[in-house]
Amino acid sequence: MERQLGRWQQAAARGDELDLADEMIALTLDAILGSLLGERLDDEEARLRAAIRDAVDFVGASGQLFRVPLSWPTRRNQRFLAALAVIDDFIHRAIEAHRGRPDGDPDLLTFLLRHVGDDPQAPATARLIRDEAVSLLLGGHESTAQALTWLLYCLDLHPEAKARVMSEVDTFGDALPTVADRNRFPYLAAAVQEALRLYPPFWAFPRHVVADDELGGYLVPAGATVMLCPYLTHRHPALWEAPERFSPERFLGGVAQGRARASYLPFGYGPRTCIGNHMATTEIVLATAAILRRFTVERVQHAPVAAEFSTTLRPRGDPRQADVASSASAT
Numbered sequence: 001m002e003r004q005l006g007r008w009q010q011a012a013a014r015g016d017e018l019d020l021a022d023e024m025i026a027l028t029l030d031a032i033l034g035s036l037l038g039e040r041l042d043d044e045e046a047r048l049r050a051a052i053r054d055a056v057d058f059v060g061a062s063g064q065l066f067r068v069p070l071s072w073p074t075r076r077n078q079r080f081l082a083a084l085a086v087i088d089d090f091i092h093r094a095i096e097a098h099r100g101r102p103d104g105d106p107d108l109l110t111f112l113l114r115h116v117g118d119d120p121q122a123p124a125t126a127r128l129i130r131d132e133a134v135s136l137l138l139g140g141h142e143s144t145a146q147a148l149t150w151l152l153y154c155l156d157l158h159p160e161a162k163a164r165v166m167s168e169v170d171t172f173g174d175a176l177p178t179v180a181d182r183n184r185f186p187y188l189a190a191a192v193q194e195a196l197r198l199y200p201p202f203w204a205f206p207r208h209v210v211a212d213d214e215l216g217g218y219l220v221p222a223g224a225t226v227m228l229c230p231y232l233t234h235r236h237p238a239l240w241e242a243p244e245r246f247s248p249e250r251f252l253g254g255v256a257q258g259r260a261r262a263s264y265l266p267f268g269y270g271p272r273t274c275i276g277n278h279m280a281t282t283e284i285v286l287a288t289a290a291i292l293r294r295f296t297v298e299r300v301q302h303a304p305v306a307a308e309f310s311t312t313l314r315p316r317g318d319p320r321q322a323d324v325a326s327s328a329s330a331t
């Protein structure tokens with residue numbers, strides 16, 4: 001993250017405008033690469049980022065009544081296959097480079113190579129390791145980037161909430177906050193939870209019915225697929241007071257007790273809850289604290305920003321922000 005902040009510092013000194021959504025993607029990709037590989041990218045980063053975005057866009061493409069077979073050489077299919085080839089080549093080379101590393105290496109890819117299957121060289125195990133690595137790479141940065149983007153957007157719209165966040169952030173020193181510092185920002189943590197309520201990156205997801213049931217008078221047979229929609233659940237007036245209002249206070253002390261079960265599910269619910277939920281929320285808190293400690297972040301254009309219901313919940317419009325100054329020199 002230090003590398004990203006240094007680049008933003010240079011942009012701020014020049015008075016440049018930055019696209020917030022793109023910058024958050026770059027930041028979270030850098031973070032997940034550090035966790036997955038124990039290292040960052042330089043020359044390959046732009047190419048890998050573009051491939052990941054193309055792959056995610058293909059999977060989440062909306063408005064298609066009919067999707068042709070992947071074997072058909074359409075422009076969309078060819079773009080997806082080219083992106084997949086870039087991702088697979090990157091993961092394959094990373095796996096080969098990690099084989100036989102010393103036991104002290106703490107990254108996730110080394111862990112997968114040591115603990116997934118009895119024989120990492122077996123084709124089935126190798127495929128599983130590849131699939132897990134790709135899932136971590138793709139799922140570990142896109143949703144977090146969108147959550148960061150929406151949080152900074154919400155704080156920009158609500159100066160009182162931002163002032164309370166800044167009162168916590170300004171007490172922290174110049175060093176980057178670490179996991180050990182996560183409890184030093186209780187209001188910021190509440191703001192993260194509230195932004196996830198209003199703008200859950202995983203705005204809808206499927207669940208398969210294991211036994212016949214009835215919902216609202218409708219028979220739901222075993223084997224059916226039910227779509228859950230956190231975006232709507234989080235805004236239901238029977239479940240939330242003033243559901244359209246950004247109010248971090250409702251989450252001070254954690255998720256409020258006494259709410260209906262599954263009324264808050266930005267990471268899913270029950271045994272299928274995303275195992276990375278705590279890691280993601282901690283990353284969002286610490287990244288936001290580091291950004292706001294060094295920069296004043298403001299929108300360049302103030303036109304309304306709507307939600308785009310793609311693979312993740314993305315801002316549609318112009319959410320661009322400008323890193324105008326470091327906090328030490330901001331007025």
